[in-house]
Amino acid sequence: MSAPTPGRLNLILASGSPRRLALLDQAGIVPDRLMPAEIDETPKRGELPRTLAARLAAEKAAKALEILARDPEHRGGLVLAADTVVAVGRRILPKPELVDEAAACLKLLSGRSHRVYTGVALVNAAGHVRTRLAETRLRFKRLSREDVEAYLGSGEWRGKAGGYAVQGLAGTFVVKLVGSYTGVVGLPLYETLGLLAGEGYPVHAGWANRL
Ligand SMILES: Cc1cn([C@H]2C[C@H](O)[C@@H](COP(=O)(O)OP(=O)(O)OP(=O)(O)O)O2)c(=O)[nH]c1=O
Numbered sequence: 708m709s710a711p712t713p714g715r716l717n718l719i720l721a722s723g724s725p726r727r728l729a730l731l732d733q734a735g736i737v738p739d740r741l742m743p744a745e746i747d748e749t750p751k752r753g754e755l756p757r758t759l760a761a762r763l764a765a766e767k768a769a770k771a772l773e774i775l776a777r778d779p780e781h782r783g784g785l786v787l788a789a790d791t792v793v794a795v796g797r798r799i800l801p802k803p804e805l806v807d808e809a810a811a812c813l814k815l816l817s818g819r820s821h822r823v824y825t826g827v828a829l830v831n832a833a834g835h836v837r838t839r840l841a842e843t844r845l846r847f848k849r850l851s852r853e854d855v856e857a858y859l860g861s862g863e864w865r866g867k868a869g870g871y872a873v874q875g876l877a878g879t880f881v882v883k884l885v886g887s888y889t890g891v892v893g894l895p896l897y898e899t900l901g902l903l904a905g906e907g908y909p910v911h912a913g914w915a916n917r918l
Contacts, residue, residue: 716832716908717784721771726874727789730894735913736903744770744788748802756794757824761838763790764826772830785906786830789894793869795821800869806859812870813858816880818849821869825890829902837902841895843886845873850880 718736720728723743731738744767750759767788775781793800795815803809815821823845828838850858858877864870871877873884873891887895900910 715912716906717782718903718908719771719775719784719786721767721786721788724893726893730889730892730896731899733889734896734900734910735917736900736910737913738787739784742771742774742786744768744774746770748790750799755797756792756799756822757826757840757842759799760790760792760824760826761828761840762826763792764788764828765836765838768828768830768836772834783832785832785903785908787827787899787903789825789827789899791823791825791868791891791893793821793823795819802866802868803864803870804866809859809864809870810855812864813850813855816847816850816869816871817855818847820844820846820883823869823886823891825887825893825895827895827899827902829906831906837905839895839898839902841887841890841898843884843888843891845881845885845891846883847880848882854880 718738719740719742720738721742721744746766748763767790768786771786800812801808803812823843825841826838828836830836861876863872863875873881889896904910
């Protein structure tokens with residue numbers, strides 16, 4: 708991680724996802740520390756996908772804060788977390804680890820519209836949690852048997868919400884996307900920078916001389 712800038716707010720990314728770190732970097736922001744937070748991601752009975760995404764993001768941030776509170780090295784600061792949920796109507800799709808689960812997701816997504824909700828949560832030094840939600844509607848082409856078999860063979864679906872990663876081969880399936888592309892990948896940058904700026908984090912400080 709970067710050497711902390713004196714006087715700048717400490718930023719902790721409560722995530723083990725390399726994509727979330729890469730998206731923050733795309734926005735010119737390098738967290739001071741990573742603190743992945745494992746939580747139970749099971750939806751509550753009847754819970755809406757949007758509610759789930761926001762709740763899990765807040766729970767990840769709270770869990771990271773709980774771990775940090777026990778660390779004498781912890782200097783306080785902001786804790787950022789996110790959660791991505793893919794849904795067809797009210798039906799929440801899994802994050803497949805098995806090929807059959809991934810195949811079932813692709814079958815559901817083929818030739819129709821679905822929504823991706825990414826909740827972002829930011830906890831400030833006083834322990835106050837703010838959340839934002841990015842909702843994106845995507846339409847996939849009708850997937851041929853060859854598309855499905857080749858995609859399952861790629862392994863790119865493993866551990867991804869809805870069994871696909873739009874930033875990879877599944878980008879070829881997208882007929883239409885309305886909303887936040889970065890939200891689909893896992894961290895909606897517009898919403899995230901809005902939260903950070905709201906807490907006084909200098910969001911443009913890393914923008915100079917990027918090339
Ligand atoms: C839909 C979609 C999801 N994903 C990924 C983003 C997330 O890593 C994952 C959804 O799972 P999440 O539970 O949101 O995150 P995670 O467990 O991978 O990471 P964290 O440590 O932050 O909790 O799916 C893509 O990379 N591309 C996509 O197009």
